Amino acid sequence: MSVTERQQAVRIEGLTVAYRRRGQLLRVLDDVSFSIGAGEAYGLVGESGCGKTTVAMSLMRYLPDNAVVESGRVMFGDEDVLTASATTLSGWRGDRMAMVYQDPGTALNPSIKVGEQIAEVYRFHKGMNRSDALAAAVHMLETVQISAPDRVVRRYPHELSGGQQQRIMFAMALATDPDLLVLDEPTTGLDATVEAEVLDLVEQLRTQFDASILFVSHNLGIVSRMCERVGVLYAGRLIEEGPAIDLFREPRHPYTLALLRCMPRMGMRKDVDRLDPIPGSLPPIGVDIAGCVYADRCPIARDRCRAEPPPIEPIAPGHGARCFYHEEVPGIPVLTRPPDEAAAATADGVLLKVDDLVKAYGSAGNQVFAVAGVDIEVGRGEVLGLVGESGSGKTSLAKCIVGLLDPSGGAIEFDAADVTSHRRGREARRRLQMVFQNPDNALNPSHSVRTILRRSLQLLAGVRGKDRQDALMDDLARSVRLEPRHLDVRPSALSGGLKQRVAIARSFAGSPSLVLCDEPTSALDVSVQAAILNLLVDLQRREGVSYVFISHDLAVVRYVSDRIAVMYLGQIVDVGPADAVFEAPHHPYTEALLSAIPTLEPGGKARMKLHGTLPSPSDPPSGCRFHTRCPRFLGDVCVNEEPPWQSTTDGERYRCHIPPEELARLQAEAEPTAREPDPAP
Amino acid sequence: MSAVDEPSVAGEFPDGAAAQVDVRRLRRQRRAELFAALRTSKTFLVGMLILIFWVVSALGWRWLVRSPQAVDTAATLASPSADHWFGTDNLGRDVFARVIAGAAPVLTVAPLATLLGLAGGTTLGLVTGYYRGWIDDIFSRIVDALLAFPLIILSVLVLASLGRSPRNVILVIGIIFTPLIARTVRSAVLVEREREYVAAARLRGERGPRIMVAEILPNITAPILVEATIRLGYAIFAAATLAFLGLGIQDPSPDWGLAIANGRAYLQIAWWMVLFPAAALATLVVGVNLVADGLRRAIEE
Numbered sequence: 001m002s003v004t005e006r007q008q009a010v011r012i013e014g015l016t017v018a019y020r021r022r023g024q025l026l027r028v029l030d031d032v033s034f035s036i037g038a039g040e041a042y043g044l045v046g047e048s049g050c051g052k053t054t055v056a057m058s059l060m061r062y063l064p065d066n067a068v069v070e071s072g073r074v075m076f077g078d079e080d081v082l083t084a085s086a087t088t089l090s091g092w093r094g095d096r097m098a099m100v101y102q103d104p105g106t107a108l109n110p111s112i113k114v115g116e117q118i119a120e121v122y123r124f125h126k127g128m129n130r131s132d133a134l135a136a137a138v139h140m141l142e143t144v145q146i147s148a149p150d151r152v153v154r155r156y157p158h159e160l161s162g163g164q165q166q167r168i169m170f171a172m173a174l175a176t177d178p179d180l181l182v183l184d185e186p187t188t189g190l191d192a193t194v195e196a197e198v199l200d201l202v203e204q205l206r207t208q209f210d211a212s213i214l215f216v217s218h219n220l221g222i223v224s225r226m227c228e229r230v231g232v233l234y235a236g237r238l239i240e241e242g243p244a245i246d247l248f249r250e251p252r253h254p255y256t257l258a259l260l261r262c263m264p265r266m267g268m269r270k271d272v273d274r275l276d277p278i279p280g281s282l283p284p285i286g287v288d289i290a291g292c293v294y295a296d297r298c299p300i301a302r303d304r305c306r307a308e309p310p311p312i313e314p315i316a317p318g319h320g321a322r323c324f325y326h327e328e329v330p331g332i333p334v335l336t337r338p339p340d341e342a343a344a345a346t347a348d349g350v351l352l353k354v355d356d357l358v359k360a361y362g363s364a365g366n367q368v369f370a371v372a373g374v375d376i377e378v379g380r381g382e383v384l385g386l387v388g389e390s391g392s393g394k395t396s397l398a399k400c401i402v403g404l405l406d407p408s409g410g411a412i413e414f415d416a417a418d419v420t421s422h423r424r425g426r427e428a429r430r431r432l433q434m435v436f437q438n439p440d441n442a443l444n445p446s447h448s449v450r451t452i453l454r455r456s457l458q459l460l461a462g463v464r465g466k467d468r469q470d471a472l473m474d475d476l477a478r479s480v481r482l483e484p485r486h487l488d489v490r491p492s493a494l495s496g497g498l499k500q501r502v503a504i505a506r507s508f509a510g511s512p513s514l515v516l517c518d519e520p521t522s523a524l525d526v527s528v529q530a531a532i533l534n535l536l537v538d539l540q541r542r543e544g545v546s547y548v549f550i551s552h553d554l555a556v557v558r559y560v561s562d563r564i565a566v567m568y569l570g571q572i573v574d575v576g577p578a579d580a581v582f583e584a585p586h587h588p589y590t591e592a593l594l595s596a597i598p599t600l601e602p603g604g605k606a607r608m609k610l611h612g613t614l615p616s617p618s619d620p621p622s623g624c625r626f627h628t629r630c631p632r633f634l635g636d637v638c639v640n641e642e643p644p645w646q647s648t649t650d651g652e653r654y655r656c657h658i659p660p661e662e663l664a665r666l667q668a669e670a671e672p673t674a675r676e677p678d679p680a681p
Numbered sequence: 682m683s684a685v686d687e688p689s690v691a692g693e694f695p696d697g698a699a700a701q702v703d704v705r706r707l708r709r710q711r712r713a714e715l716f717a718a719l720r721t722s723k724t725f726l727v728g729m730l731i732l733i734f735w736v737v738s739a740l741g742w743r744w745l746v747r748s749p750q751a752v753d754t755a756a757t758l759a760s761p762s763a764d765h766w767f768g769t770d771n772l773g774r775d776v777f778a779r780v781i782a783g784a785a786p787v788l789t790v791a792p793l794a795t796l797l798g799l800a801g802g803t804t805l806g807l808v809t810g811y812y813r814g815w816i817d818d819i820f821s822r823i824v825d826a827l828l829a830f831p832l833i834i835l836s837v838l839v840l841a842s843l844g845r846s847p848r849n850v851i852l853v854i855g856i857i858f859t860p861l862i863a864r865t866v867r868s869a870v871l872v873e874r875e876r877e878y879v880a881a882a883r884l885r886g887e888r889g890p891r892i893m894v895a896e897i898l899p900n901i902t903a904p905i906l907v908e909a910t911i912r913l914g915y916a917i918f919a920a921a922t923l924a925f926l927g928l929g930i931q932d933p934s935p936d937w938g939l940a941i942a943n944g945r946a947y948l949q950i951a952w953w954m955v956l957f958p959a960a961a962l963a964t965l966v967v968g969v970n971l972v973a974d975g976l977r978r979a980i981e982e
Binding site for chain 2: 022399402403404426429433434436437438441442443444445446447455456459460503506507509510
């Protein structure tokens with residue numbers, strides 16, 4: 001898959017970019033070179049802060065004002081984008097090169113109808129008149145598979161769902177049939193099922209348009225699926241590049257290998273496998289590093305690595321890695337030991353019992369039911385995974401349980417005591433805690449870590465007196481692997497992973513019995529996620545605590561959970577032991593969620609499509625709430641009758657009109673109808 | 682941009698020496714950044730210069746200029762000259778001395794009134810923003826009603842009934858400022874209260890007053906500080922207006938508003954009696970606004 005000189009659509013040569021900040025130049029890209037062939041999709045992966053977006057912006061010359069290109073060229077055809085005149089550039093942008101951004105909600109103008117926004121591209125670049133341009137826009141919307149395009153053109157962006165908005169963005173980007181399409185994390189803000197749809201769309205569009213694509217993402221799975229070649233960025237340097245399959249099957253840079261190893265893969269379980277996190281963290285932006293940028297975190301680094309920067313060592317045609325010792329990489333052992341045998345928590349007795357819980361927002365007559373009758377039980381020492389798209393009511397449910405919201409109906413029983421209201425005693429509060437999604441938000445920026453933990457010890461553990469608090473604080477900090485030096489700083493001085501450790505320590509201050517973890521790792525980079533998941537699993541085993549673990553990442557949920565509940569529009573539709581839920585027969589919605597996971601294995605199985613978008617919880621569909629999108633829709637019975645609970649032989653219960661035996665048969669049939677032939681092994 | 686190493690899960694920490702330095706440096710840097718931004722802001726520096734000039738005048742006029750009350754009967758309504766730089770007024774008092782000394786009453790009344798409004802407004806804003814509900818509804822209606830009412834008429838009414846004294850001027854301006862500042866504080870609180878650290882505080886059982894004062898207040902000092910400097914500018918203007926109307930500070934104080942009011946009758950023959958106090962007032966208000974503007978921009982950065 002080597003790209004010859006002639007076929008190159010874009011060539012980046014030695015790109016070095018710095019940002020000026022308070023008179024200092026902080027280098028974010030250092031000598032980055034790669035090329036994208038005509039019609040090729042090139043994936044650029046890396047963690048936050050590694051310079052991915054700066055590369056994408058350089059390609060379009062959309063760099064912010066304080067960016068300084070220190071050296072390098074971005075060759076588009078035979079002209080340098082970085083030195084092209086403003087008129088040339090504005091002719092190119094939107095015509096020969098186009099970009100799709102991460103957040104379609106802010107990239108579209110909220111006060112102009114989407115049809116006109118697309119038509120504008122035709123009018124500006126193709127010189128069409130108003131009505132022709134609008135007709136072309138409608139046609140383009142058909143191409144990006146929007147249903148009823150002639151109605152959608154008259155809508156404003158806020159009237160469309162996130163997935164539809166992103167389709168509009170694609171329509172605008174592709175309107176002029178560009179030579180280069182830059183996709184900057186195009187699916188990051190979207191739900192898993194919508195993300196899968198958008199990715200399918202990109203794949204289909206690639207057969208119709210022959211644009212070269214730069215696909216920027218932090219998600220290795222997506223990139224491996226979408227791209228032919230992949231580059232891995234680390235601290236502003238391209239550290240490995242090669243064909244997607246080679247790179248993921250046999251990575252030759254220690255960082256690429258570590259990235260692949262630290263992600264929980266589907267089917268990994270906490271009691272069998274341990275995640276392998278990357279020690280250390282990214283070097284701060286703008287720091288001058290003499291040798292290899294990864295040397296500090298690398299298990300095979302030697303003195304030479306710290307002294308001189310490694311060149312790109314060729315491995316195979318088109319595959320290279322910036323590592324002196326790349327031959328040793330496949331032999332790097334897994335860092336962490338398997339989990340301890342001891343203290344395998346067993347569930348005995350029910351700890352939390354939620355009975356027909358309802359949470360409605362708004363006033364009478366105009367109510368939105370975020371939680372519409374949920375029954376769940378959590379056993380002692382058990383981890384219940386809670387899965388569902390955004391808007392399914394997961395967080396509202398968690399907040400009711402923990403006492404941040406008062407439910408509108410139903411009952412919550414915790415260890416045989418009623419905790420339905422948020423007015424509960426200290427004891428209940430101590431034993432029921434929560435870890436929030438975003439540690440930046442969840443820690444008071446004005447307080448030092450010590451103050452944060454001291455307050456929790458005082459109020460939750462009831463420890464008075466500074467000396468006793470300090471003594472306990474050291475233990476608490478050690479239990480989440482914080483060092484004493486981390487105690488006296490404010491949260492802003494800590495990395496995301498360390499912040500989340502502080503948040504976890506805080507919730508464990510009073511030795512809780514049940515901790516609600518609301519997407520505790522989704523704001524973190526994958527390399528940090530592994531360490532936090534390991535910590536949560538360790539704590540759970542040691543303290544025998546129960547979790548309700550909310551996440552949109554099914555692999556993560558499966559890894560940590562003993563049982564899993566799937567939520568859809570405020571109701572539980574599928575619940576049971578983790579393995580049972582993930583295996584057929586399961587609720588068609590669970591099936592769709594599972595099918596939406598982008599895998600690292602190239603050439604996976606056919607994706608199951610969900611029709612339409614999540615209906616509004618203010619006006620839920622009749623009968624089965626899922627019938628409007630269900631791929632296994634039966635007919636009137638789904639529209640008119642609420643589905644019964646069905647039980648499978650492996651202890652799973654789901655809400656559907658299709659009985660388990662038949663569902664098992666249907667779902668077995670739907671197995672691999674391969675989308676394309678498997679690439680060479 | 683993480684500054685600290687992530688400890689490895691096996692519990693072995695990577696060498697922390699370098700990271701330690703990083704943490705300290707970052708903390709210092711954060712604090713220094715605001716000052717650095719202010720030092721390079723021309724707006725802020727010019728405003729500060731003007732403000733310092735008037736503060737020095739207000740504190741040191743006793744030693745800097747001749748007595749503002751000294752009457753030179755030989756030279757009434759004298760035009761500006763080497764002896765009387767800004768001329769003299771109808772009683773033969775030196776206008777320059779009175780302008781310099783006139784900073785004192787203004788810079789007493791206005792900051793105290795602002796402080797009063799700040800104290801009341803912050804308390805009210807925290808309570809209404811944090812608790813919402815009926816407290817908030819009632820407060821909002823009162824503010825709406827108050828804002829529909831010309832403020833100057835309100836103060837005239839109050840001062841007419843309470844009596845004219847600097848103390849009452851401070852009280853009136855402070856009370857009028859309270860709901861205005863409260864609105865700004867309230868909107869900042871509304872943003873902060875939705876952040877998860879507030880939820881976390883409630884989860885560990887903190888009480889409302891403590892959440893407001895210890896959790897939320899430290900995180901909204903920036904908008905409060907900016908609001909306070911903006912209000913100070915208004916307070917100076919309001920104090921001068923009330924003095925001009927004869928409702929505030931009384932003769933023989935060298936207050937600028939008063940001086941402008943007195944000079945009005947002589948405008949045809951002695952323009953200096955009005956021009957110089959008016960110019961002084963204008964520079965002070967502009968200076969305070971420049972400081973407010975510079976501060977706001979530095980904080981927003």
